[in-house]
Amino acid sequence: MARSTYSVTQAQSQLPQLLRQAERGMLVGITRRQQTVAYLLSRDHLEAMVETMEILANPDARKAIAYHRAGRTKFVPLSALDADEWRSWYAGQDAP
Known part of the structure; x- marks a missing residue:
């Protein structure tokens, strides 16, 4: 910058x-x-900084970042999930 x-x-x-x-x-x-x-x-820069701080203040997010950096995450395309698995996973998520 x-x-x-x-x-x-x-x-x-x-x-x-x-x-x-x-x-x-x-x-x-x-x-x-x-x-x-x-x-x-x-404003955009400030909002991005605040969002980053909020994410890093979340213990679950920090844990997910650590897992990713350690190579312990697994990505699969959504198409690999069947509809019931997807609904089950999505139902447990917080609404945006």
Whole structure:
């Protein structure tokens, strides 16, 4: 991810431009006295980060990721399941 940094004064005078940069995927840092005190980032980027944190906060998801990394997961096409198996599996899932 590309980054740029602006002082508070620069950010105040260039806010529309900085928002466009953030929307294009750039991480925009805001500094005060040469210290970064804030960042501008796109809504999509923030939502993706929050979703990732929510997934990683779920113990079952972390376990599934660990199993996958260890090569212990098995993938089969849905067509390999018969209709009753599929209904049984799907019935146990939370609704989206």
